[in-house]
Amino acid sequence: MVLKLTAVPAMASLLRAAAPGLFSWRGYCSRGLQGELSKGFVESLKAIVGSPHVSTAVAVREHHGQDESIHRCQPPDAVVWPQNVDQVSRLAALCYGQGVPIIPFGTGTGLEGGVCAVQGGVCINLTHMDRITELNTEDFSVVVEPGVTRKALNAHLRNSGLWFTVDPGADASICGMVATGASGTNSVRYGTIRDNVVNLEVVLPDGRLLHTAGQGRHFRKSAAGYNLTGLFVGSEGTLGLITSATLRLHPVPEATVAATCAFPSVQAAVDSTVQILQAAVPVARIEFLDDVTMDACNRHSKLSCAVAPTLFLEFHGSEQALAEQVQHTEAITQQNGASHFSWAKESEERNQLWAARHNAWYALLALSPGCKGYSTDVCVPISRLPEILVQTKEELKTSGLQGGIVGHVGDGNFHCILLVNPDDDEEHHRVRAFTKKLGRRALALHGTCTGEHGIGLGKRQLLQEEIGAVGMETMRQLKVMLDPRSLMNPGKVL
Amino acid sequence: MVLKLTAVPAMASLLRAAAPGLFSWRGYCSRGLQGELSKGFVESLKAIVGSPHVSTAVAVREHHGQDESIHRCQPPDAVVWPQNVDQVSRLAALCYGQGVPIIPFGTGTGLEGGVCAVQGGVCINLTHMDRITELNTEDFSVVVEPGVTRKALNAHLRNSGLWFTVDPGADASICGMVATGASGTNSVRYGTIRDNVVNLEVVLPDGRLLHTAGQGRHFRKSAAGYNLTGLFVGSEGTLGLITSATLRLHPVPEATVAATCAFPSVQAAVDSTVQILQAAVPVARIEFLDDVTMDACNRHSKLSCAVAPTLFLEFHGSEQALAEQVQHTEAITQQNGASHFSWAKESEERNQLWAARHNAWYALLALSPGCKGYSTDVCVPISRLPEILVQTKEELKTSGLQGGIVGHVGDGNFHCILLVNPDDDEEHHRVRAFTKKLGRRALALHGTCTGEHGIGLGKRQLLQEEIGAVGMETMRQLKVMLDPRSLMNPGKVL
Numbered sequence: 001m002v003l004k005l006t007a008v009p010a011m012a013s014l015l016r017a018a019a020p021g022l023f024s025w026r027g028y029c030s031r032g033l034q035g036e037l038s039k040g041f042v043e044s045l046k047a048i049v050g051s052p053h054v055s056t057a058v059a060v061r062e063h064h065g066q067d068e069s070i071h072r073c074q075p076p077d078a079v080v081w082p083q084n085v086d087q088v089s090r091l092a093a094l095c096y097g098q099g100v101p102i103i104p105f106g107t108g109t110g111l112e113g114g115v116c117a118v119q120g121g122v123c124i125n126l127t128h129m130d131r132i133t134e135l136n137t138e139d140f141s142v143v144v145e146p147g148v149t150r151k152a153l154n155a156h157l158r159n160s161g162l163w164f165t166v167d168p169g170a171d172a173s174i175c176g177m178v179a180t181g182a183s184g185t186n187s188v189r190y191g192t193i194r195d196n197v198v199n200l201e202v203v204l205p206d207g208r209l210l211h212t213a214g215q216g217r218h219f220r221k222s223a224a225g226y227n228l229t230g231l232f233v234g235s236e237g238t239l240g241l242i243t244s245a246t247l248r249l250h251p252v253p254e255a256t257v258a259a260t261c262a263f264p265s266v267q268a269a270v271d272s273t274v275q276i277l278q279a280a281v282p283v284a285r286i287e288f289l290d291d292v293t294m295d296a297c298n299r300h301s302k303l304s305c306a307v308a309p310t311l312f313l314e315f316h317g318s319e320q321a322l323a324e325q326v327q328h329t330e331a332i333t334q335q336n337g338a339s340h341f342s343w344a345k346e347s348e349e350r351n352q353l354w355a356a357r358h359n360a361w362y363a364l365l366a367l368s369p370g371c372k373g374y375s376t377d378v379c380v381p382i383s384r385l386p387e388i389l390v391q392t393k394e395e396l397k398t399s400g401l402q403g404g405i406v407g408h409v410g411d412g413n414f415h416c417i418l419l420v421n422p423d424d425d426e427e428h429h430r431v432r433a434f435t436k437k438l439g440r441r442a443l444a445l446h447g448t449c450t451g452e453h454g455i456g457l458g459k460r461q462l463l464q465e466e467i468g469a470v471g472m473e474t475m476r477q478l479k480v481m482l483d484p485r486s487l488m489n490p491g492k493v494l
Numbered sequence: 495m496v497l498k499l500t501a502v503p504a505m506a507s508l509l510r511a512a513a514p515g516l517f518s519w520r521g522y523c524s525r526g527l528q529g530e531l532s533k534g535f536v537e538s539l540k541a542i543v544g545s546p547h548v549s550t551a552v553a554v555r556e557h558h559g560q561d562e563s564i565h566r567c568q569p570p571d572a573v574v575w576p577q578n579v580d581q582v583s584r585l586a587a588l589c590y591g592q593g594v595p596i597i598p599f600g601t602g603t604g605l606e607g608g609v610c611a612v613q614g615g616v617c618i619n620l621t622h623m624d625r626i627t628e629l630n631t632e633d634f635s636v637v638v639e640p641g642v643t644r645k646a647l648n649a650h651l652r653n654s655g656l657w658f659t660v661d662p663g664a665d666a667s668i669c670g671m672v673a674t675g676a677s678g679t680n681s682v683r684y685g686t687i688r689d690n691v692v693n694l695e696v697v698l699p700d701g702r703l704l705h706t707a708g709q710g711r712h713f714r715k716s717a718a719g720y721n722l723t724g725l726f727v728g729s730e731g732t733l734g735l736i737t738s739a740t741l742r743l744h745p746v747p748e749a750t751v752a753a754t755c756a757f758p759s760v761q762a763a764v765d766s767t768v769q770i771l772q773a774a775v776p777v778a779r780i781e782f783l784d785d786v787t788m789d790a791c792n793r794h795s796k797l798s799c800a801v802a803p804t805l806f807l808e809f810h811g812s813e814q815a816l817a818e819q820v821q822h823t824e825a826i827t828q829q830n831g832a833s834h835f836s837w838a839k840e841s842e843e844r845n846q847l848w849a850a851r852h853n854a855w856y857a858l859l860a861l862s863p864g865c866k867g868y869s870t871d872v873c874v875p876i877s878r879l880p881e882i883l884v885q886t887k888e889e890l891k892t893s894g895l896q897g898g899i900v901g902h903v904g905d906g907n908f909h910c911i912l913l914v915n916p917d918d919d920e921e922h923h924r925v926r927a928f929t930k931k932l933g934r935r936a937l938a939l940h941g942t943c944t945g946e947h948g949i950g951l952g953k954r955q956l957l958q959e960e961i962g963a964v965g966m967e968t969m970r971q972l973k974v975m976l977d978p979r980s981l982m983n984p985g986k987v988l
Contacts, residue, residue: 136875138768138875138877183717187714187715188714209964210968211961211962212965213961214942215962217941217942218940219875219940219945220682220873221677221686221945221946222945223674223945224942224953224960225965225969226728226729226973227724227725227727228965230724231720231721234719235720254774280747280748320814321815324814324815377717381712382634411715413714413715443708446710446711446712446713447713448707448708450716450718453717463718466708466711467707467722468708468709470698470702471705471706471708474722475720477976481971481972
């Protein structure tokens with residue numbers, strides 16, 4: 001909340017004494033009484049990155065004050081586009097020294113309000129730093145700047161025989177994905193971003209440069225001291241700014257085949273998923289879409305699939321291995337009453353299928369023009385997935401809310417994508433209530449309130465219930481340790 | 495170093511004032527002037543765990559003051575065997591409150607002096623807590639107490655269709671493996687312990703109980719707050735006591751086949767490794783043994799393998815998939831001049847082979863009775879493995895040191911197992927010099943000084959060179975945050 005002070009300085013002092021928390025970062029050297037940054041401070045930003053790379057325009061600030069979720073826009077006071085890590089470091093030191101909040105920004109495709117500038121401050125947009133600085137094909141690793149997106153990276157890798165497997169759907173920036181703890185459709189086979197980050201370069205809040213596994217290092221394993229890399233993956237921009245990531249790559253599979261497969265019920269689709277995993281079929285992707293989502297995808301992506309609970313599957317391997325995997329899977333799905341098993345072997349056909357899956361969010365939004373979307377994100381042990389998915393589907397029907405269900409069911413992770421009229425406060429309230437109830441149901445089943453979207457603004461209460469008092473205290477200690485002035489992306493996670 | 499004070503209390507005060515670090519933990523309520531724990535303190539230990547579970551006998555203390563390495567024995571002042579987590583918690587609170595160091599102990603099979611009581615204190619032996627408390631076969635997860643060993647766990651899993659893949663050779667306790675960041679022969683396919691820990695129960699130094707991912711939770715992925723689980727994996731007992739671990743299990747492969755394969759040179763063996771990985775053959779194990787080690791294994795384990803640089807390989811999968819993997823691998827090794835390709839399909843034959851590999855340490859020790867062993871542990875990017883291994887082999891020959899090389903070469907990790915006469919100070923010195931030089935060579939190739947044995951006592955200088963000033967400062971902050979009195983396993987890692 002940006003507090004607009006119109007009173008005289010004496011009154012500001014009075015207010016500050018009464019509510020120190022609200023004022024702690026508002027250095028009068030850097031911010032004027034209008035709640036904006038002082039002219040001198042903006043000049044200091046320009047001195048670091050150059051005038052064209054600083055903006056205080058309302059439209060620019062508003063664009064940077066929100067992501068794709070329903071969290072309301074909370075614009076920063078300025079947006080800057082550094083060109084290199086040295087500039088990021090100097091920006092951080094400047095802001096931290098002056099008590100100004102810092103909000104890292106990638107593609108803005110987050111889903112939990114992670115970029116909302118709840119206390120104003122400076123948004124550091126890292127997308128101009130988009131070079132792929134090193135590719136070690138023999139070692140299956142690559143070093144990228146923070147603004148490289150996953151599609152740009154895979155385009156760059158096209159002729160290398162390698163690919164970057166983490167695919168959350170959106171063409172997110174890699175370091176945004178690292179900060180969020182992203183995963184997506186391929187994680188069931190290749191792991192989440194957590195499993196695919198080898199080393200990070202991080203600008204700490206005070207501007208110091210940390211290489212979490214030592215500068216320039218890339219190895220498959222290490223037992224050298226505390227795991228600093230893991231500490232920053234999923235930290236949602238609250239501990240530092242990620243300015244470079246060393247990633248693990250995987251060999252492009254010899255052959256790939258995809259399929260869709262419709263089921264008579266949600267239960268049958270999810271039971272099949274559990275059985276496929278338990279049979280140790282090394283499925284590369286196994287995605288669930290409910291009838292509502294399938295209907296939306298048919299319209300939006302011009303598919304002609306059955307409007308029924310459906311699995312989208314993909315298999316990777318040699319021709320021989322694929323034949324085995326497919327045979328196993330068909331047997332399991334048929335036992336569960338599957339019909340309309342449709343194979344896509346050609347690359348174009350497969351791409352169309354996965355584009356439709358990735359566009360499920362937009363397909364559902366298109367059902368109700370003018371609405372915004374909110375996505376739940378619980379993840380439970382696989383064995384509990386059938387019961388929670390069936391219950392949730394029933395509850396969604398009776399809630400009066402509009403939306404569909406999609407899920408990375410191979411990981412036990414699924415999303416209710418709920419449509420919300422941005423002007424309807426009562427509907428907002430029902431969405432929040434539905435989300436909290438679903439979160440608590442997942443917690444009761446030994447699951448988590450967030451598999452891949454992060455805590456952000458919306459799940460801080462659920463995090464406390466999930467992790468317990470000592471866990472929360474430890475997380476708070478970590479935050480204080482790395483960000484003692486609480487200026488890095490304030491208000492998120494904790 | 496246990497300081498034996500024989501002076502009067504006044505002199506002790508003087509000394510303490512002169513060197514406060516040496517005395518910081520020596521509360522006079524708990525330790526007498528002889529450097530031993532006070533009678534009252536020992537009674538307090540007995541009140542928590544029961545008299546039979548506390549020992550101050552010299553032989554017991556000496557057994558707990560060393561591991562399998564050449565680090566000299568530094569016994570604790572007492573050893574206790576708690577029976578449950580509540581007792582661990584009360585022990586920690588007691589010791590921490592009285593300023594007495596705490597050293598966690600598992601099977602004592604570590605290789606970096608991780609259990610040496612460099613400042614005396616209480617050794618907490620966790621091996622009496624050895625129950626497997628929960629097995630979720632449908633979710634591929636298991637919950638174990640800290641004293642369960644990997645062999646006991648796999649014996650328990652025998653009829654479940656699942657297995658625990660991390661295998662460092664020794665029959666180490668699971669939580670010792672977690673604390674060390676262990677990996678071993680299967681990691682190239684199934685990941686290290688880091689990749690296979692889902693949740694930890696940790697007794698913090700002051701006795702509070704932390705569930706790193708929330709109590710009772712087990713899921714395949716999460717983006718809920720900071721990664722506390724990762725922080726404790728590989729923390730070497732310096733941040734808390736691990737009292738329970740939730741582990742990920744894998745399906746037992748349909749079929750398994752192993753092989754040995756001799757090469758004309760170290761270079762040819764390692765080149766084959768790199769090429770097998772680059773061809774994306776999903777090899778389950780790929781281990782290198784040099785000629786010296788093969789000779790020792792032939793004698794010790796009654797094998798009749800060629801005395802030459804050798805790869806031990808294992809493949810997991812369906813019968814069909816195995817045939818493909820084997821065909822690929824044979825082609826690559828033959829191109830590199832391999833001979834004596836010998837397949838072991840039967841379980842008994844395979845077990846004999848891997849027992850020989852696991853006993854390589856003892857086989858080498860047997861070459862020089864009375865000697866102790868020290869193992870280096872560098873890990874480099876795969877592409878740099880041939881050059882460093884060839885160089886190291888040459889250097890070992892010219893060093894005058896006796897020893898062999900074994901390696902988890904699929905991970906870029908290898909060990910020189912060096913034989914040391916425990917009474918020969920000059921030889922000790924040469925071993926340390928060789929180790930440091932090899933560590934620095936690995937660092938220069940973007941590698942790490944330790945792939946799986948940890949920093950312990952022996953690699954603290956190398957860690958500083960590896961991670962840099964800001965990394966070290968961040969690790970020190972973590973230590974202070976969780977262990978402000980610096981009583982948890984003092985002198986290790988930092």
